[in-house]
Every structure is written in structure tokens, then in C-alpha cells.
Amino acid sequence: VRAAGGARQTAEAAGEALTRLVAREAEPVGIEVFSVRPARVEYDPEVAGAMHRRSVAALDARDRAGALTSVVDSVEDTVTRLTMRGLVDLDAGERKVLVRDLTVAFCAGRRETIP
Numbered sequence: 001v002r003a004a005g006g007a008r009q010t011a012e013a014a015g016e017a018l019t020r021l022v023a024r025e026a027e028p029v030g031i032e033v034f035s036v037r038p039a040r041v042e043y044d045p046e047v048a049g050a051m052h053r054r055s056v057a058a059l060d061a062r063d064r065a066g067a068l069t070s071v072v073d074s075v076e077d078t079v080t081r082l083t084m085r086g087l088v089d090l091d092a093g094e095r096k097v098l099v100r101d102l103t104v105a106f107c108a109g110r111r112e113t114i115p
Contacts, residue, residue, distance in 0.1 A: 011041045067110055075102045 015037045023033035043051065079098060082088045090098060 011038055014038050014041060067107075071103060071106045071110065074106050075099055078102055 015035070018036040018038065019033060022036050026033050042048070079095065079102070083090065088094075088098070
């Protein structure tokens with residue numbers, strides 16, 4: 001039995017539909033059915049698969065955002081420390097190149113450490 005709506009509404013609608021169906025089938029043999037309740041409600045495999053993929057995608061996006069934040073923080077910290085210690089004296093163009101190169105290096109390093 002298929003019904004639209006949330007899980008609770010789906011279970012209630014399925015129970016009502018099953019009650020009508022079972023009552024109609026049992027009536028000829030003299031059995032009166034008052035209520036049928038589904039013991040378990042599951043999504044169609046296609047819906048369950050889509051929900052799972054969406055959940056995994058959301059987790060992946062959250063992990064990527066966290067990784068990017070970590071990389072950006074590391075790059076910022078590295079450039080700031082190099083500059084404050086007098087190890088580099090960069091103009092705006094050189095700073096952009098250093099930031100780009102460090103970002104690429106840190107991202108590549110993170111990929112190598114992820115199982």
C-alpha cells in the first residue's frame with residue numbers, strides 16, 4: 001500500500017487502506033475487521049536509495065567545507081608567520097602566488113592522508 005506524506009501520515013493512511021482491503025476480503029467468510037496496523041513502514045528502494053545518496057552528499061559537502069576551512073586557516077597562519085618572522089617580504093602579486101601554492105600543497109597533503 002502506498003501513501004503520500006510523512007512517516008506517521010503514511011503509516012496511518014496505509015493502515016486505513018489495509019483495513020478497508022482486509023475487511024472487504026474477510027467479509028464473505030463472516031469475519032469483521034475493525035483495524036489493521038502496519039508493523040513496519042519502509043520506503044520504496046528507489047526512494048530509500050535517493051535519500052541515502054542525498055545524506056551522503058550532505059555529509060561529503062560538510063566534510064569538504066571543513067577541510068577547506070582548515071586549509072585556508074593553515075595557509076593564512078603560514079603566510080602570517082613567515083611575514084612576521086621576516087623570512088619573506090612579499091608584494092601583493094607574490095603573496096597571491098604563495099597563497100595559491102600553499103593551498104594546492106595543503107590540499108594535496110590532505111588527500112594523501114585521507115584513507
